[in-house]
Amino acid sequence: MQPAAACALGRRAFGLDRHRLLAVTVCAGLPTAQNAFVHAAGYRLRTDVARDTMVGSTLLSFGTLSLITWLLT
Secondary structure, X not given: OHHHHHHHXXXXXXXXXXXXXXXXXXXXXXXXXXXXXXHHHHOOOOOHHHHHHHHHHHHHXXXXXXXXXHHHO
């Protein structure tokens, strides 16, 4: 949902050109939870939820980032 919202806002609200719109949309589609994992590891807390979220969102981002790039180029 976040990449779709970023794309819509970039296109309609800010009038971004094709290259800038691609950059904004791809950045919005990047995997999540890296910061949560780093902080959990730094404070020696449980990292399993942050790790699983990070791995899952990274795997999901392969498809979504490829689709975003295909649609916007």
